[in-house]
Amino acid sequence: MGKVVAVTGNEAVAEALRQVNPDVCAAYPITPQTDMMQRFAVFANNGKVKTEMILVESEHSAMSACVGASAAGGRVVTATSSQGLALMWEILFIASGSRLPIVMPVVNRALSAPLNIHGDHSDAMGARDCGWIQLWSENAQEAYDNAIQAFRIAEHMDIRLPVMVCLDGFIISHSIERIEYLDDELVKNFVGEYKQLNPLLDVEHPVSYGPLILPDYYMEFRRAQAEVMTKVADVVLDVAKDFEKISGRKYGLFETYRLDDAEIGLVILNSAAGTSKDVIDEFRSKGIKAGILKPRLYRPFPYKEIGEVLKHLKAVCVLDRADAFGASYGPLFMDIASSIYPYKDKPILINKIYGLGGRDYLPEHAELVLNELVEIAKTGKVKTFKEYIGVRE
Amino acid sequence: MKLKGWKEVNPGAVITEAGSALKFKTGSWRAFRPKWIEENCIQCLFCWIYCPDMAIKVKDGKRAEFDYDYCKGCGICALECPGKKGNKAIVMEEEGK
Numbered sequence: 001m002g003k004v005v006a007v008t009g010n011e012a013v014a015e016a017l018r019q020v021n022p023d024v025c026a027a028y029p030i031t032p033q034t035d036m037m038q039r040f041a042v043f044a045n046n047g048k049v050k051t052e053m054i055l056v057e058s059e060h061s062a063m064s065a066c067v068g069a070s071a072a073g074g075r076v077v078t079a080t081s082s083q084g085l086a087l088m089w090e091i092l093f094i095a096s097g098s099r100l101p102i103v104m105p106v107v108n109r110a111l112s113a114p115l116n117i118h119g120d121h122s123d124a125m126g127a128r129d130c131g132w133i134q135l136w137s138e139n140a141q142e143a144y145d146n147a148i149q150a151f152r153i154a155e156h157m158d159i160r161l162p163v164m165v166c167l168d169g170f171i172i173s174h175s176i177e178r179i180e181y182l183d184d185e186l187v188k189n190f191v192g193e194y195k196q197l198n199p200l201l202d203v204e205h206p207v208s209y210g211p212l213i214l215p216d217y218y219m220e221f222r223r224a225q226a227e228v229m230t231k232v233a234d235v236v237l238d239v240a241k242d243f244e245k246i247s248g249r250k251y252g253l254f255e256t257y258r259l260d261d262a263e264i265g266l267v268i269l270n271s272a273a274g275t276s277k278d279v280i281d282e283f284r285s286k287g288i289k290a291g292i293l294k295p296r297l298y299r300p301f302p303y304k305e306i307g308e309v310l311k312h313l314k315a316v317c318v319l320d321r322a323d324a325f326g327a328s329y330g331p332l333f334m335d336i337a338s339s340i341y342p343y344k345d346k347p348i349l350i351n352k353i354y355g356l357g358g359r360d361y362l363p364e365h366a367e368l369v370l371n372e373l374v375e376i377a378k379t380g381k382v383k384t385f386k387e388y389i390g391v392r393e
Numbered sequence: 394m395k396l397k398g399w400k401e402v403n404p405g406a407v408i409t410e411a412g413s414a415l416k417f418k419t420g421s422w423r424a425f426r427p428k429w430i431e432e433n434c435i436q437c438l439f440c441w442i443y444c445p446d447m448a449i450k451v452k453d454g455k456r457a458e459f460d461y462d463y464c465k466g467c468g469i470c471a472l473e474c475p476g477k478k479g480n481k482a483i484v485m486e487e488e489g490k
Binding site for chain 2: 097098099100160198205206207208209210211213216217219220221223224227228
């Protein structure tokens with residue numbers, strides 16, 4: 001076992017980045033990510049890493065610098081939150097379309113307006129279809145572990161895709177938790193030497209990135225990019241297996257908690273899953289068969305695998321920490337609905353929007369939802385398919 | 394040339410061959426084409442300097458014909474051409490006439 005420490009999520013991820021020691025880091029501060037990049041900049045300034053820091057003037061530039069540095073042949077990181085991720089939007093597509101294995105922790109925060117700096121999944125949900133892999137983390141330990149695994153996944157020669165590591169703003173980024181650090185040497189060996197692929201700085205083999213592709217070829221490139229995504233799940237599982245060997249911690253595409261024999265279930269991402277697990281235990285002790293599914297690999301979404309573990313349930317509530325303003329269901333709900341769609345016998349699905357802009361998600365909220373699910377499972381009747389939790393009338 | 398299918402395209406649209414832009418002929422966009430009137434040409438090479446592409450060829454230090462594969466018909470050469478005694482050495486003509 002490595003060193004046990006009490007640190008914040010930001011500190012843990014900064015530590016993971018120090019251990020990986022990337023070639024280039026472009027940084028622009030944004031709450032609640034600031035503290036992570038600040039800590040990493042300190043490592044760079046004190047010679048703890050050989051990373052070239054590029055202090056840019058916006059997130060658009062940060063991602064642009066990452067694209068340039070990655071195409072040049074470097075192992076590259078940056079980190080962001082909220083509006084910062086939104087400002088990166090157009091370059092996110094360039095990174096994934098050019099197949100550049102950039103790693104980016106995203107400290108999840110609400111989007112404006114109204115301005116809000118607190119935990120919420122609107123930012124990463126907005127970027128879910130830009131061709132990046134997304135790993136989500138329940139706590140600081142998972143954020144640290146995911147950050148290390150992200151490099152291996154991104155840089156895998158079958159994939160070469162950028163990866164976002166999502167962790168909840170403040171709830172994880174700024175709370176102190178007990179976590180286990182791996183030894184520097186272990187992490188170094190785990191991520192290995194960075195292997196370049198078509199680097200711009202290889203003057204012996206000149207290449208061009210970002211060409212103009214007209215209608216005669218654009219669709220073929222996009223189809224090929226979609227195909228790469230189908231290989232991601234296997235790589236994520238392989239990397240998780242290797243990671244378990246050095247850490248003893250097991251990761252999959254998602255986590256299930258008391259779900260195998262469950263009749264009702266919750267689907268929930270990140271930190272709120274932890275709160276819900278406690279409530280599930282309470283319901284189990286009352287003899288109610290409840291369970292949880294917590295997605296880890298959110299993009300590409302493992303529709304088939306998730307459908308398989310959910311199909312036997314009677315009623316499921318998908319909890320979204322991001323709303324969808326098309327007057328539709330939350331983003332996680334729509335993915336879960338798609339994953340159970342192919343089955344003839346499937347659970348009744350309801351959607352709850354919770355915790356927007358950092359509002360607390362409390363055990364009693366999980367209790368309310370589970371009681372409602374018990375009712376739905378019994379009667380087969382649903383009052384409202386989409387509702388908000390903890391909002392004042 | 395047979396177009397490639399999606400399984401054959403380069404990952405990330407990376408172009409691994411140098412100088413391949415030469416194969417990408419851009420002259421098909423043209424609405425007007427420049428015409429060279431050799432007897433009015435004073436070999437000042439202004440057209441060669443001003444051409445934003447590489448559509449004007451120079452051979453042995455002298456102006457040669459247009460390379461219509463890359464000429465987009467912008468007309469800068471015709472505008473800048475001083476001609477001989479007011480008679481332009483380059484005039485723009487409608488494409489296909």
